[in-house]
Amino acid sequence: MVFVERDANGEIVAIYRSPQNNAHEELALHDPQIVAFLGASNSDFNHSDTALIRVIEDIVDVMIEKNLLRLTDLPIAAQEKLLSRKTLRQRLSNSLDLLVDSDQGLL
Template structure:
């Protein structure tokens, strides 16, 4: 969702992804004036801006996918073991690291000797 900032004449002069006092009007990204503003924002610093945006969104998307996989597993729509072994290892190691980082690792593996699978491959 995008929110627009209006000038005194009611014209859209800027957009933001979060609503605030200044950015109060909900707008569609395909609206012509909004599309022009977005195009200017994205092409202002060309590759630097877009590469940074991609990098940031990759991290966010990874977390969304982790949460989605957890939800689907909890609802028994998929089984974690149905995922490829490499995917399981990556998800488990990210979950462990996040737990350690957040000091909420009670339910996670904390013994460093347990961080390898039967093949001897490290989870991290």
């Protein structure tokens, strides 16, 4: 069992192991409301992770451009992942370029 805190709309905003000032309602861990709340949190984390990965890739690119880091300084697995993602981004960028005529804008 867990204790939940709800907002003014009745939506769960926090889950605790023990009662808190704003969390007296007790629910089972398998309660659909708990499952939905945890699933939404997981989705938020996944979105945040994806954005953070892109930031880290950009930082690595800038460090390489400024000769602060060499790709070969990184472990082989990291090199492979960075190169793979860079290749995928270039392919996506190139496929999007097919939709644009530089003289006329979008086709």
